[in-house]
Amino acid sequence: MSVQVEHLVRYAPGSTRRLLNDVSLNVPTGAFVALVGPSGAGKTTLLRAIAGLDTFEQGTLLLDGQTMGTMRDRARKIGFVFQNYALFPHMTVAKNISFGLDVLPRSERPSRSAIAARVQELLDLMQIPDAGASYPARLSGGQRQRVALARALATGPKLLLLDEPFGALDPIVRRSIRTWLKALHERLGLTTILVTHDQDEAVEIADRIVVMQHGQIVQDATPEELNRNPQTAFVMEFLGEAPSFNGIVQDGLMVPDEAGLLPFAVDASVPPGPVTAMLRPYEIQVCGPDERSAQEPVIPLVAEGARNGYRHYRAQLAERSVPFSIPDFTENTVEIQASGLLDISRARLFRDGERCG
Structure with missing residues (x-):
């Protein structure tokens, strides 16, 4: 799924301050793009606009060349993973993963056996095949993050949006899971947009890095080009x-x-x-x-x-x-x-x- 953002403007609620200031971004199908920048740069605001979680005052946002009119339309096409996992503590891992399928209208909902098969397929894909009966509290941070990813992928989305997904993990687990995520992205043929404040993380797994500052994109390039040819002193400093x-x-x-x-x-x-x-x-x-x-x-x-x-x-x-x-x-x-x-x-x-x- 491609993402095309044109001249997006979003204001802070009740203010004339621009959270997004004339942002344009083109993400082709199958790309892995990282949004980086300091706190307040507009990274998460842009990601939430793409997901349809936040509105915007000006501009155009197209998914596969079309506008997505409702959250229901987006929910079937987009997987979203938050930093805090947002897992339901009272549900088993299996029920957390199947949630997006369980709440579909009856006419669109797969059978119970098909849902169970999908859950097990995802558990195997996430390399936690025996975790289905466990509750989130009994899992490690890395395992909970994999469950969150599995839940985001349950409905078969073509676009995966990740908002600081590794922030709560220790460095060793973080390095392991981001390498695994890159392989997963390539295996499933996803389009992935990752928000991170960790420039090393972005350089390691993204095809392109989009550097943001003050609600604007200041440079959009490959990791190699950013290092070789930073266009501003801010980009040079931020990347190392x-x-x-x-x-x-x-x-x-x-x-x-x-x-x-x-x-x-x-x-x-x-x-x-x-x-x-x-x-x-x-x-x-x-x-x-x-x-x-x-x-x-x-x-x-x-x-x-x-x-x-x-x-x-x-x-x-x-x-x-x-x-x-x-x-x-x-x-x-x-x-x-x-x-x-x-x-x-x-x-x-x-x-x-x-x-x-």
């Missing part, structure tokens, strides 16, 4: 640690304000003037003082140990320390001395928060 360095572009060079940083050549399209250079810690490189003039001031470099496949360091500038890292490969022969100079030539340049080089 990004040390920043102020400086000025003059005579084709970016000259940093702080001592111990090497000037570097910039593209001819970057006009002269003040800029902010931003890059990832693993993109910072170190040069020894012998590679520059003796007058170039060097800065102290402190090792902080190895983790997650990198050796981590800090460079002590005059008024702050800056993290940088080097891949911890066995064949890596890079040795960091006690002092040196930082090469930040792999940085992206921003002016007034917008990309300029």
